[in-house]
Amino acid sequence: MKTKIIFKLVLIVALLTQSCDNYLDLKPEDGTIREEFWKTKEDVHAAVTGIYSALLNTPPTESDLTLPEYLFMYGELRGGMVSPGTFSSNDQRDIITTNILSSNGVTSWRAFYRVINYCNTVIDLAPDVLNLDPTFTQQQLNNYLSEALAIRAYLYFTLARTFRDVPLKLDATLSDEDNFQIPTSPQALIFEQVATDLLEAESHAVEDYGSIPHNKGRVTKSTINAMQTDLYLWMEDYTAALEAANKVINTGKYSLIDASPQWFTTVFARGNSTESIFELQYTPENRGPFYSIFLQRPQFIAEASVLDQVFGIDFNDPENKDIRGERASLVPGTNEIYKFTGLNEDNRKSLEESDTHWFIYRYADVLLMKAEALNELDRGDEALVIVNQIRESREAIELTEEPVSGNEKNGVRLYILAERARELAFEGKRWFDVLRNARKDNYANIDIILGVALQSAPPNQQQSILAKLQDPNSHYLPINEYELYTNKALEQNPFYK
Numbered sequence: 001m002k003t004k005i006i007f008k009l010v011l012i013v014a015l016l017t018q019s020c021d022n023y024l025d026l027k028p029e030d031g032t033i034r035e036e037f038w039k040t041k042e043d044v045h046a047a048v049t050g051i052y053s054a055l056l057n058t059p060p061t062e063s064d065l066t067l068p069e070y071l072f073m074y075g076e077l078r079g080g081m082v083s084p085g086t087f088s089s090n091d092q093r094d095i096i097t098t099n100i101l102s103s104n105g106v107t108s109w110r111a112f113y114r115v116i117n118y119c120n121t122v123i124d125l126a127p128d129v130l131n132l133d134p135t136f137t138q139q140q141l142n143n144y145l146s147e148a149l150a151i152r153a154y155l156y157f158t159l160a161r162t163f164r165d166v167p168l169k170l171d172a173t174l175s176d177e178d179n180f181q182i183p184t185s186p187q188a189l190i191f192e193q194v195a196t197d198l199l200e201a202e203s204h205a206v207e208d209y210g211s212i213p214h215n216k217g218r219v220t221k222s223t224i225n226a227m228q229t230d231l232y233l234w235m236e237d238y239t240a241a242l243e244a245a246n247k248v249i250n251t252g253k254y255s256l257i258d259a260s261p262q263w264f265t266t267v268f269a270r271g272n273s274t275e276s277i278f279e280l281q282y283t284p285e286n287r288g289p290f291y292s293i294f295l296q297r298p299q300f301i302a303e304a305s306v307l308d309q310v311f312g313i314d315f316n317d318p319e320n321k322d323i324r325g326e327r328a329s330l331v332p333g334t335n336e337i338y339k340f341t342g343l344n345e346d347n348r349k350s351l352e353e354s355d356t357h358w359f360i361y362r363y364a365d366v367l368l369m370k371a372e373a374l375n376e377l378d379r380g381d382e383a384l385v386i387v388n389q390i391r392e393s394r395e396a397i398e399l400t401e402e403p404v405s406g407n408e409k410n411g412v413r414l415y416i417l418a419e420r421a422r423e424l425a426f427e428g429k430r431w432f433d434v435l436r437n438a439r440k441d442n443y444a445n446i447d448i449i450l451g452v453a454l455q456s457a458p459p460n461q462q463q464s465i466l467a468k469l470q471d472p473n474s475h476y477l478p479i480n481e482y483e484l485y486t487n488k489a490l491e492q493n494p495f496y497k
Helices: 003-017 032-036 041-056 068-075 088-095 110-131 138-163 187-203 212-217 222-236 238-249 265-272 290-296 306-312 363-376 380-394 409-423 429-438 447-457 458-467 481-484
Strands: 082-084 276-280 300-302 359-363
Touching: 032 363, 041 068, 041 138, 041 276, 041 359, 068 088, 068 110, 068 429, 082 088, 082 138, 110 138, 138 187, 138 222, 187 222, 212 276, 222 238, 222 276, 222 359, 222 363, 238 363, 265 276, 276 363, 306 409, 363 380, 363 409, 409 429, 447 458
Parallel strands: none
Antiparallel strands: 082 300, 276 359
């Protein structure tokens, strides 16, 4: 039976990736999926497993990048903490320096819509299996649909934060006759749909799959609550964000691990720790892209000032160090990004061991999002308690402590933003954190974006970059020219016209 499931999984993924040269890369061959599969609960299980596989890997017939590579680039390249490595492409360098054109390959959203279509296919076709397989229960179906809905929601959430207005397609592409001329939907509408999907997913979510790898590597109710916390911060519904964060915290399943020589290995090199909520699970047999892009042929390195300005350096006591900085996030001197290649404080993993996961949500992330919600609700003192709790557990040094009081809302806001930079360095969060905070109160804090841009901007381009970033439209990536060519219903972001 296990062999049969694996065979069907491989075949389904192969079929889903055929004929993907048109709009949104959504179209498989007509009728193939419906006729050949979707007859048993094993087929549904294989299709859901295929969604997770697609999150990790590129299709074998295409030369696209993996989702984690895009998640890293979209969340980090404009965040002021990353510089081009020796092997970075011109397109990657242009994103870092805000010299972005619609021809830039980094702006391709194909990898996202490919997986969205896998989710849509499960959502559309799995319910029919109830009538074909008497051993398939409604609860099993609901659990699978919860996973597909949550992953689709997360991908649309990421697209809306990256491009702002994007096409919203909620049904599977199964036929050549499907409409591929779909206009963009406004960011606010995308967020509303994500909220709807997550509420439905939460109502049917699994709380415990029975093993740690499954609980960390598959969507659970806590994963969905973490996504909701993130989403509601963007929607500026801080009461809902606080409620969602508390749902995660009140499970009692997660905790911060105190500082020790084993902390880095436990949380990052091995993964699936008590600090983990949802991680994309690479293995030695299915290694991630990080060894290549951060070490062998480095495309990205830490910006030169990160160790000093983000984590702080105590020149009077070299042993006084934030455990998240040196030989955790980066290597001093070379500025190598270490979080995804290190084994411990002293040694890197070998190529054969390069199985570090991609971290989508960790417990400290949820705690800091809770702190953000509390501060926006004028409960700054409670927010500072959380910040100090995390700082203590990470042995953050006094140099990075900020003397703010709970009634200084903007001061606490910036302190939380700085703490998120330390805690979540290079995990695809930085630019989204910067943008979310800068756009509050009708961009009252646009100086956050301008200051971040100056950190990594070449001196001869600083004025040009600052001028561009005054326009909020520039804070989102353009629609790729290929998509504009194949879908005439799309309209380009005004900044890039």
